[in-house]
Amino acid sequence: MNGELMIGDLLAALPEGRVVLDPVVVSGVSHDEAEWAPVGTAAAVVRPRSTEEVRRTVEVCLKHGAPVVPRGAGTGLSGGANAVDACVVLSLEKMASVLEINPLERLAVIQPGVINDVLRSAVAEHGLWYPPDPASSPWSTIGGNIATNAGGLCCVKYGVTRDYVLELEVVTGTAKVVRLGRRTAKGVAGYDLAGLIVGSEGTLGIVTEATVRLRPLPAPSITVVGYFSDVVSAGEAVRGAGAAGIIPAVFELVDWHCLRAVDEWKNMGLSVEAEVVLLARIDDPGATGEMAADQLVACFGAAGATWADRSTDPDEADALFAARRLAYPAVERLGPVLTEDVCVPRGQIPVMLARVEEIGRRHRVTIANIAHVGDGNLHPLLITEAGDSAARRRAQAAFEEILDAALELGGTITGEHGVGLLKAGGLERELSPEVLAMHRAVKAALDPAGLLNPGKVFARTTVSGGTQGLSG
Amino acid sequence: MNGELMIGDLLAALPEGRVVLDPVVVSGVSHDEAEWAPVGTAAAVVRPRSTEEVRRTVEVCLKHGAPVVPRGAGTGLSGGANAVDACVVLSLEKMASVLEINPLERLAVIQPGVINDVLRSAVAEHGLWYPPDPASSPWSTIGGNIATNAGGLCCVKYGVTRDYVLELEVVTGTAKVVRLGRRTAKGVAGYDLAGLIVGSEGTLGIVTEATVRLRPLPAPSITVVGYFSDVVSAGEAVRGAGAAGIIPAVFELVDWHCLRAVDEWKNMGLSVEAEVVLLARIDDPGATGEMAADQLVACFGAAGATWADRSTDPDEADALFAARRLAYPAVERLGPVLTEDVCVPRGQIPVMLARVEEIGRRHRVTIANIAHVGDGNLHPLLITEAGDSAARRRAQAAFEEILDAALELGGTITGEHGVGLLKAGGLERELSPEVLAMHRAVKAALDPAGLLNPGKVFARTTVSGGTQGLSG
Structure with missing residues (x-):
């Protein structure tokens, strides 16, 4: 070259x-x-x-x-x-037009550079809702969301990006423009290649237009808050809620490290006297929602919450959710952060949270916790001091051990952030050699020149000279 | 060989x-x-x-x-x-065990030969629900449902089979046993190969075990029934309901041909004085559901229903839904049936229904209509007399014209039945040559010997001697 x-x-x-x-x-x-x-x-x-x-x-x-x-x-x-x-x-940031919002078909057609919150605001004017809401929604683009099959706070009830992608226009690694998927509510004409592109992290095609499914705006919700003295009892509360069949629209965990970091940054005056906070929103209408909220408060109590109730102060509830969304950038201010993204079965949440604590303690790494806990999707944030290379090595060891713990408990190394470069090693531990071979075969089939985002998701097997080809 | x-x-x-x-x-x-x-x-x-x-x-x-x-x-x-x-x-009928029902994780693990209704009954004992409900649910297996990404009556609100498949055990065309997908609520570790297998009609792998997502049993529903003097006004009612943002849990169309065929077969005493019946179920709880039901009755009236109301007689409502489910086998008794399965955007439903009528008239083919009309998924049933080969040719011509009409209106040739053999020609009209080439490349990548269900979904390009290989 x-x-x-x-x-x-x-x-x-x-x-x-x-x-x-x-x-x-x-x-x-x-x-x-x-x-x-x-x-x-x-x-x-x-x-x-x-x-x-x-x-x-x-x-x-x-x-x-x-x-x-x-x-x-x-x-x-x-x-x-x-x-x-x-x-x-x-x-793709300059391809940022909302091309169509169609209330009758409940869909929107957008370019990949449209920012998640921009899409959400645009469709809200029509009484419609695009649910996937990664915490990065004020900045991240739909194209990026599609690349990682992004989740977010609403996934616990409303699903992830793939659940909302109907049709994609894609430029392939062979420089062809193709349309995959369909505009109709249902369709099984051929393989689900649109779904295959979602979450492929730019390795199978470049999304140049997306048609996404929308829902009606959700009903007003009831916020339920619980304070806990440790992550494990908070995890027990989540397991209890799952066993009781409660499905909140949002179900988040934020620990004291994160709340303090946000408060120090934004002076929000969060006066939370707890090590860990669980934040839930119930959006079932009427008496059904009232009952679920009461049940959830009871689950929190049964798991040993130091305080649990519906939030009667909407401003306070909003502040807690805002803090949740700001947790990642706030913690980043404390030093280089290594972000985990494991997902475990609901029943394993308390065990996994305990394992994360133990791993952090053993490796002397400060670990802050945020989690889409209703999904079992945990984001331990490993914080080190800038320039401390020994701490960095300890954090890396802890990072890999957390991946292994998630796998041992029947979980996955990545719930919503993708494999990228950081987890290529983890992926090889999660998938069998045969399944990895299937991945490489699909990659070679759709991107025969190995042009698209090589080395991401799975490591390149051979790199010869200046070419970046992936050998099938 | x-x-x-x-x-x-x-x-x-x-x-x-x-x-x-x-x-x-x-x-x-x-x-x-x-x-x-x-x-x-x-x-x-x-x-x-x-x-x-x-x-x-x-x-x-x-x-x-x-x-x-x-x-x-x-x-x-x-x-x-x-x-x-x-x-x-x-x-795979003998591999029919329900291996696990897990209320906490809200999932079931089953073998492919488990019959849809058997799974539904088994999980109902735990207060859980497996939504995908093709009309064949008393007979069809989950393995078959996965092969075609089966839909059904509940899809309009609750999605299709792919939305419920978490993990699959698959035997590949290279005789390897692999596990694809995951057991957790979320996960993006690698490509969505489990989703790719769903709907691939046995051409990419043989499903030997499936882990499916479950939901809590839905709330009791309100049935809304509307009688119409023609399919087009019924279609207008559906479009009106879509524009009003009403999402029923079930939204079906059954015409007079079907109701009569069922009544003659089963003596159900259906006394429906209408050419076309719309049947909907609203399962939003409380006042929300009441309001939606009232709105739907109003939409039916506005579109010219000859009668529209909530059903106050649960037996009568159940009889109508039973008739809907029996429509296909009932019509089959009248002669060989060629079943359509097109899906069009909601806004095009009235136009498409009119096109179907016109095509039937022009080709002198009796066309009965059932439809998952809330999804735009129409099943015109083309009926001919046994042994009448001229009628058969006319029906085949009408069949292809209906596919073309659906494509013209922005729809698809198959909403839920799959391509199989009957629609391989239609698929080539729906997908561009580049997208078909992507399909063939994926097929060749995952089933290099071309062993699995060759000639289905897309026609074999070459058949040399006794081998059934698919040339990439």
């Missing part, structure tokens, strides 16, 4: 201003929020404004054997959007 | 009684309910009782290059389970 020739071809194929070569800008968009993941040196950044420009970019890269690393806002937490050497970073 | 050697190997590899060679039995399980689809001559039927027996069967077939056609109860309507020449029909 000759980088200069490729850049010349990109400049010739695309309108002015699309190709960015300034090393400072290139370096700035060469990584996501996974501070600990390795970052390569990109040859260029391309900022296309149409599907045809994406296609042309891939065509040029294909000709020169240059890897293409697609990205949205770069809020990922696994290194999935990190540049690899000599790649073209394809930033 | 030498059939006798292969049969010898099957007999040697499997316990006694698993391999069936009796031509009458073999022929009896060599087809599904798609009366018009071609049926090949199978070499043998195998009835395995364990995953290992399935694996061994595939291993023998792989050695001899014999196609494997997996099947459940054979209630399919597209020919997906039809034998191809010299194949082994792999009947």
Whole structure:
């Protein structure tokens, strides 16, 4: 591959201003929020404004054997959007139009660079709701959400991104534009290739347009709050709620580390006297919701909550949810954070939370906890002091042990952040060699040149010379 | 391929009684309910009782290059389970155990031969619900439901089979046993290969175990019934309900042909004075449900219903739903039926119903209508007299025109029955050549020998000699 020739071809194929070569800008968009993941040196950044420009970019890269690393806002937490050497970073942020909102069909058609909250606000004007709500929703793009099959706070009742993707326009690794999926409520014409693209972290195709399913706006909800003196009893409360068949619309855990970090940053005046807080919202209408809220308060009490009740102060409830959403950036201010994203069966939540505590203690790593706990999706945040390389090594050991603990308990190494670079090792422990071989076969089938985001999800088996090909 | 050697190997590899060679039995399980689809001559039927027996069967077939056609109860309507020449029909009906019902995790683990209604009854004892409910639920197996991503009456609110599949154990075309997916509520470790298997009609792997998600049993529902003098005004009522944001738990259309056929068969005493009946169930609790039911009655009235109300007689409501479920077998008694399964956007339902009527009239084919109309999933039933080959040709022409009309209106050729053999031509009209090439590439990647259900979903590109290989 000759980088200069490729850049010349990109400049010739695309309108002015699309190709960015300034090393400072290139370096700035060469990584996501996974501070600990390795970052390569990109040859260029391309900022296309149409599907045809994406296609042309891939065509040029294909000709020169240059890897293409697609990205949205770069809020990922696994290194999935990190540049690899000599790649073209394809930033889809400028393709950010909401193309259609259709209340009758309850769907929206959007470009990949639309920010999650922008979509949510736009459809809310029509009384509609796009449920997947990662904590990054003010910044992350739908394209990025699709790449990782993003979850969020509402998943416990309303599902994840894949559940809302109807149709995708995709540029393939062979520089073809294809439409996958359908616009209708149901459809089984052929394989679910749209669903396969969702969560493939940019390794199987580049999404240039998405048709997403919408729901009516949910009913007003009741907030239930519980204070606990330790994570394990909070975990028991979640297990109890699951056993009682209660399905909150939101069911979150935030610990004292996170609340304090948010409070110190934002001066929210959170006066929470608890080690751990459980926050739930019940949105079943009428008496059904009232009953579920009462049951949930009882479950909290039975598990040993130091205090549990419906929130009668909407401002306080909103402040707690805001704190939950700000927990990650707040904790990041304390030092480099290694973010976990394991998911375990509901019944194993208390055991897993205890294991995380024990692992942190043993490795002398401060671990803050936030969790979409109703789903069993835990985000232990491993915090180290900047520049302390011994602490960093201890945190890395703890990180891998947490993955192993999740697997031992019948869980997965990633609930919603994706494998990216940080968890390629974990993936090889989660999937059998035969299943990994199936992954590589699918990758080779749909991206025969190995052009798209190579080295993400699963490690490259061979890298020969300057080419980034993946051997089937 | 030498059939006798292969049969010898099957007999040697499997316990006694698993391999069936009796031509009458073999022929009896060599087809599904798609009366018009071609049926090949199978070499043998195998009835395995364990995953290992399935694996061994595939291993023998792989050695001899014999196609494997997996099947459940054979209630399919597209020919997906039809034998191809010299194949082994792999009947999974004897693998019919419910292995686990877990109320805390809200999941069940089952073998593929478990009948849909058996699973539903078993989980109901724990206050749980498996929503996907094809009209064939008293007979069809979960394995078959997974193969076609079956829908049913509850899909309009609760989704289709794929929405409920968490994890699959699969025997691949290379005779490997793999586990795909996960047991946790969320998970993004690698590609969604479990979702890819769902709806792949046995062409990518043979499901030997499934872990399915469950929900709490739904609340009691309110039945709303509307009588209409024609299908188009009924379609307008559905469009109106969609525009009003009403989401019934069930929303069905049944026409007079079907009701009469059921009544003549079962003597149910259905005294419906209408050309078309809309049947809906609203299961939102409390005042929310009451309001939605009132709104729906108003939508029916606004679209010109001759009568519309909540059903105050539960027996009558149950009889109407029973009639809906029996419509297909009842109509089948009138002569060979060619079953459509198109799905169109909600807004196009009235137009599509009018097109179906017009096509039937022009080709002089009697068309009865049932529909999961809330999803836009229409099942025009094309009825001909047995032995009338001219009528049969006219029906086939009408069948293809209905597919084209659905595509023109932004719909799909199959909402829930699958492509099988009957719609391979339609699939080539729905998908672009590039997307078809992606399908073939995925098929070749996961089933390199082209062993699994060849010729289904998409036509074989080449058949050389006795082998059934699919050229990538």
